[in-house]
Amino acid sequence: MKASSLNARLILVIVWVIVLSWLAVAGVILMQFSLNQTSTSDTELATIATQVLRTIPADATLDGEAGWEGLQLGQPPGLDLELLLFQIWVDGQRLYAATPGAPRSPFKPDFGDGLASTVVDGKKWRVYSVTDGAGRVTVQAGNPQDVVDKDMRDAAGHALILATALLLIVAAAMRFVTRNAFQSVRTLSQAIRQRKSLDFTPLPMDRLPRELHPFVASFNSLLQQLDEAIEGERRFIGNAAHELRTPLSALQAQAEIALSATDPQDKEAALKKLLAVAERSTRLSEQLLDLARIDAGAKAPRHAPADLAGLVQHVVQEFEVYASQNRRSLYLDVHPCMIRCDIDEIGILLRNLLDNAMRYTPEGGNVLVRCGYESLAGLGRAGEVYLEVSDDGPGVEAAERQAIFARFHRAAGTSGRGSGIGLSLVAAIAKSHHATINVGAGLEGRGLMVRIRFPGIKARHG
Incomplete structure (x- = not known):
């Protein structure tokens, strides 16, 4: 799967957030303006009709048909009668006056008071009707529905333009912030590319965001x-x-x-x-x-259950002829015990322990190899498996026993006998098997004893 740019992913998220935000804002604006505009238009209609009714003189005879030109009305405060469409009906039958552009048919044929949406002469209207206390004069104010809709669209369009501009400003600001945030990463990347080979100096973190630390x-x-x-x-x-x-x-x-x-x-x-x-x-x-x-790490460790006693017996057989030819005695004391291990590496470990013991044990000396489960009375925990190689050679001073596992280290007075590599191999293999190493005096208090403890799989008693 092709890796994507983190910067590109952030930009994509920002774009989606902006788009979804714009859609949400547009929906809210359209809904809000639709409700507000209808409410405002209805309020204006009610105000117009009521104010016109109030401006008709109480002593007006209202005989005949005055028409718009012959209608003498007081100017309602805050309203421009020149821009209004309304009708004045007398007794619910006779059109007394109407503004130019108003239909000759009543906006609301039932002459009931209140708001309504009607169709007059094939055109949709939003109207408000109000009748005086005597029930004689009715004023009906109307507004074409397409005019109401156009006003709502214009207001919503202006609001959407403003919201879009604001969202674009936010998007530009977020883009600037993300670009500036990644500038330190680009600078760090450039510094790494300019480094010389094998330059492992730590990278500076003082100018980086805390999230990158x-x-x-x-x-x-x-x-x-x-x-x-x-x-x-x-x-x-x-x-x-x-x-x-x-x-x-x-x-x-x-x-x-x-x-x-x-x-x-x-x-x-x-x-x-x-x-x-x-x-x-x-x-x-x-x-x-x-x-x-x-x-x-050329070979990945393949740890599998194995009987350590069987491995020890196999490796010891390789040294029996060497021990006999060099007049050294090799003894075994092994008990069945299971560990998870890399068989080849355990073979290398044991061969180096035996080789080290054979080299430093003089003629006529003894080497003992033991393995089994630790007991409760032993030095380790119950269930641990131990492998021990002891000899009665010259041994190693107590102060130097831990140093013998360092690479190319030779104990004092032993130069020329070994390379100082064998025991370092033992330490490396023991570490890879999560084993611990203990060193002490060998057979009968002389020589050297190396004991390695492995995590056991299952203790066998008896």
Whole structure:
């Protein structure tokens, strides 16, 4: 679906509001003027008829037909008799006088007092009739209905023109306000486009409307995250280049020694060292690739229920031959326990824990791998699943145990044995699985113990 402009949407809403408002105002004006104009016209007719009746002298004989020219009337206050149409009837039968333009037939044939709409000689009239107290003289004032309608239309038209002008002024003002409101957004957009690449400086908010502050604050937070991510990648590339430089140089040196050696024993020794360096380089490359993949989120985590005990047994089998060849004892103490996890990442986590334990445990040493549900008497909450790897090697000082999970960190006195990447991988994977890490003394109070607690799915007792 194509995204629409917020400014265009606002303008469309304003247009619709103006149109609907104009229609509503027009309806109200037409209805109000129709009622008012009819009421005003009727009032004028009643006033005219009453005033004309009052101006007829009481002693007038009203014999014959005076006609308009022969009618002597006093001027009613506030009325112009020259513009009025009315009739004077005597005894309900004889037209005594009428204004020019008035029909010869009575406006109201029944001569009843009051207002009425009639048709005289095929023309519609609005009339008012009033009779004197003696019931002899009747005055009927009339106004053509088309004149009433025209006056109403003219007045309503003027009112609509005024209302339209006012609404147009309001529309122009609203347009100006919306355009001015979006000016800060356009300025901000232009400032973003003019930025250099990898410029993650926070956007200023001092001149922006308060309504935009949450959006810009979220954008600034994203910029900060990107800045931290880019900086992390820079450090990673620098550290990775440094870490790879040493084994690559060693590979080249051992290869040159092996090629130049003439004694078979010297050649064999050089080849063995070359193989050891190649294995270390391979392991370092694998760790760097795993770390880069997890950091970049190249693979979306696919967490599914899995039996941690089965995963542990599978991975430990890979290290049994290594442990035997290097004269180290590897023990298992696992119990069925279910967690939601990415199986590949848990495999990476356990391999790095075992690799770390095997490297730092001396010949004749022991490594113990355990997993199961935490009990109520344990260190964790009931229902949590734990994975623990312990050894009886040299261990790590208590003050330094949390630092070993930082990238490329090596504990004091252990340089050359590892790359400082394995445990940082463990920490990253544990975080993605909402797991916690505890570090303590290893077997019989010696060495190192790393315990990871996962949210369990369902505890199994017995």
